Amino acid sequence: MSSSATIEVPVPRRSVIPGGTLYRGNEGMWSWVLHRITGVAIYFFLLVHILDTALVRVSPEAYNVVIGAYKTPIMGLGELALVGAIGFHALNGLRIILVDFWGVGTRHQKAMFYVVLGIWLVLMIGFTPRHLMHVFGG
Template identity: 35%
Template sequence: MGTLLTILRESLRYKGREAQWLWLFHRVSGLGILFYLLIHVFDMSLAYFNVPIHEEMIALFKTPLFSVLELAMAALLIYHAVNGVRVAILDLRPELWVHQQKVTRLSLMVTAILTAPTVVIMLIYTFNANFGHVATAITH
């Protein structure tokens, strides 16, 4: 436990500024995506091995709580993808290292630009699924 606190404190205190925080969040988002990936693939594999449980899990993923988690998943995935492209391109093309600081901020901006419409679209789907009958009742 003390070790975990040391890891957290030192990860935040290390004066790598933006790039350090992006590195830290890249790890955290990667672990989150892996956790989701395992649940998701396990659930989909039940479409062969146990269809009733598969359908129950899919029904669970349509509940409002999981819609919120789905939004978080979208943000993690987009961030991990955009920041991963930054890391990969910079690592494979060392002559671009002079642009490090600019590109660091650019990666956060692109993440925000891509995440915002994604969240709006997904919220509309979630709203229609949960309150669509209310909107239909009002308009008709």
């Protein structure tokens, strides 16, 4: 047995993915990211909503103070963001259902993403002016 045996260490293969990431910014990735962000935002809204509604049982005066704080322009803009998040999340959820259960859904997922954005934009264009008039007293 020779003590001068050499061990060859394999050279690591170069990544074929540019930038070392799987995400390349395509529609599928952005759909996934926006769906998760809107879902988490809606979850936290629901948590706060349940807590502030439960406050009425503990102290009606404290509940009135909290509800009064919600009637500010900042919270009005937050409501606009909430409606936008719910609208996108719902429409994108329908797109995901079609991708999963429609035989040719995966082939058309890119086009469906743009349809979701288009419908969402039309709905937001219809909702935003009316809501802002209500928020800013116009």
